[in-house]
Amino acid sequence: MAEGINIGKFRWRLREILQRLWVRVTSFAVLGLLTAVTGFLLRNQIPDGLAGMIGADAIAPILDIIASSMLTVTTFSLSILTAAYATASSGTTPRAVQLLVKDGVSQTVLATFIGAFIFSLVGLIMLNTGLYGDGGRIVLFGVTLAVILIVVVSLLRWINRLGELGLIGDTMSRVERSTDEALANRLAAPWLGANPLRGAPPLDSVAHHAPQVGYVQNCDMKALSELAERHDLILYMTAMPGDFVHLGSPLFHVMNLPDEDEKAQAICGRISGCITLRPTRSFEQDPRFGFSVLSEIGQRALSPAVNDPGTAVLVVGRMLRILSQWDHESIPEVCYPRLYVPAITAQEILRASLLPLARDGAGIFALQLALQEAMTALVRLSPAVFGTAAAALARDFTRYAAQGLVLEDERETVIALADAVARLAPPSCADTDT
Numbered sequence: 565m566a567e568g569i570n571i572g573k574f575r576w577r578l579r580e581i582l583q584r585l586w587v588r589v590t591s592f593a594v595l596g597l598l599t600a601v602t603g604f605l606l607r608n609q610i611p612d613g614l615a616g617m618i619g620a621d622a623i624a625p626i627l628d629i630i631a632s633s634m635l636t637v638t639t640f641s642l643s644i645l646t647a648a649y650a651t652a653s654s655g656t657t658p659r660a661v662q663l664l665v666k667d668g669v670s671q672t673v674l675a676t677f678i679g680a681f682i683f684s685l686v687g688l689i690m691l692n693t694g695l696y697g698d699g700g701r702i703v704l705f706g707v708t709l710a711v712i713l714i715v716v717v718s719l720l721r722w723i724n725r726l727g728e729l730g731l732i733g734d735t736m737s738r739v740e741r742s743t744d745e746a747l748a749n750r751l752a753a754p755w756l757g758a759n760p761l762r763g764a765p766p767l768d769s770v771a772h773h774a775p776q777v778g779y780v781q782n783c784d785m786k787a788l789s790e791l792a793e794r795h796d797l798i799l800y801m802t803a804m805p806g807d808f809v810h811l812g813s814p815l816f817h818v819m820n821l822p823d824e825d826e827k828a829q830a831i832c833g834r835i836s837g838c839i840t841l842r843p844t845r846s847f848e849q850d851p852r853f854g855f856s857v858l859s860e861i862g863q864r865a866l867s868p869a870v871n872d873p874g875t876a877v878l879v880v881g882r883m884l885r886i887l888s889q890w891d892h893e894s895i896p897e898v899c900y901p902r903l904y905v906p907a908i909t910a911q912e913i914l915r916a917s918l919l920p921l922a923r924d925g926a927g928i929f930a931l932q933l934a935l936q937e938a939m940t941a942l943v944r945l946s947p948a949v950f951g952t953a954a955a956a957l958a959r960d961f962t963r964y965a966a967q968g969l970v971l972e973d974e975r976e977t978v979i980a981l982a983d984a985v986a987r988l989a990p991p992s993c994a995d996t997d998t
Contacts, residue, residue, distance in 0.1 A: 595711075746851035758900045758905040779845045780809060781845070783840075816839075862924075884942070936985065
């Protein structure tokens with residue numbers, strides 16, 4: 565089962581924390597403290613005079629240089645990152661900026677600069693206390709050389725990254741990679757280990773509404789299954805990662821709840837605790853969000869202020885590349901027999917991501933051709949998965965093209981391509997769940 569989707573709440577939260585910048589900065593501060601402690605403990609174990617022989621007496625000026633230079637470099641790097649975030653937000657979509665914020669190279673480089681500054685401060689403070697001695701200075705000197713090496717490597721990586729950070733192509737590539745990974749995880753565990761929920765939950769099940777307004781970001785399926793086993797329940801999860809919920813929408817349905825209202829409410833509260841709600845969506849748990857963000861990038865490019873249809877055509881190609889891994893119908897792997905989970909569908913993804921592009925680019929022949937060719941490729945790739953959805957969407961594209969394209973030849977070409985998609989699609993093909 566895919567770890568990227570079916571992951572416990574604690575592990576998911578831990579992984580989220582480890583992606584924060586302050587964690588990496590703290591590691592350098594800890595390194596400085598450990599160096600100080602190690603130097604103090606080993607001060608009598610290293611022969612006197614060795615520090616002068618290897619130049620360890622010069623450690624104080626070196627730490628001064630690191631402290632002053634790293635503070636300057638950190639300020640400069642923060643200004644660059646701020647500009648990159650603004651460029652990505654205005655040039656693509658604000659929803660894509662979170663991928664830049666979580667960029668591993670940028671975080672590591674910035675954490676290295678700040679961490680080296682903190683390390684040098686800790687080293688200077690400990691030096692001025694006079695507790696080191698010659699042996700302790702040697703330990704501090706050795707670790708400082710290692711920190712300098714890390715800083716140099718980080719500077720080289722940072723220079724290499726500056727040439728592309730925040731550009732449209734780089735942002736689209738980040739969104740594509742995140743969406744591709746999220747879809748691969750979902751395809752590996754289509755129903756997250758539960759039974760497929762096709763249609764609405766049973767009428768005799770009890771609905772429990774969301775405790776707050778927001779998006780579902782994580783469901784701890786293992787904990788939910790354990791609760792269902794312990795209380796002999798059947799759970800129907802009507803809201804999954806990426807779904808928007810509010811106080812009037814059901815978060816899940818339950819069967820076999822106890823008759824006592826107080827006990828039933830307590831159980832429902834524990835079930836709600838296994839579902840994490842946040843104000844925004846995330847790429848990791850929701851492949852639909854990635855397609856939506858790619859669509860927004862294409863729509864921004866099609867706006868009169870930008871007028872860049874070539875980017876919209878590239879977006880269609882990236883979506884096709886991501887969807888190409890969905891080449892077969894999924895088979896349920898039931899690990900949690902008391903849970904039922906809905907699936908995302910090919911029609912849902914295609915209509916939400918491609919139909920807005922067809923609407924905004926109705927008068928652009930190159931984009932209409934790209935959309936029809938993408939539908940043709942998907943039907944040929946997997947008629948069972950994309951057949952009906954692609955054929956229906958191709959017909960919808962022709963309606964926009966009929967209103968937007970000026971030349972009759974162009975309209976006829978688009979219609980002919982849509983007819984070809986309809987012929988390729990199996991007539992009895994129903995839209996298939998992941």
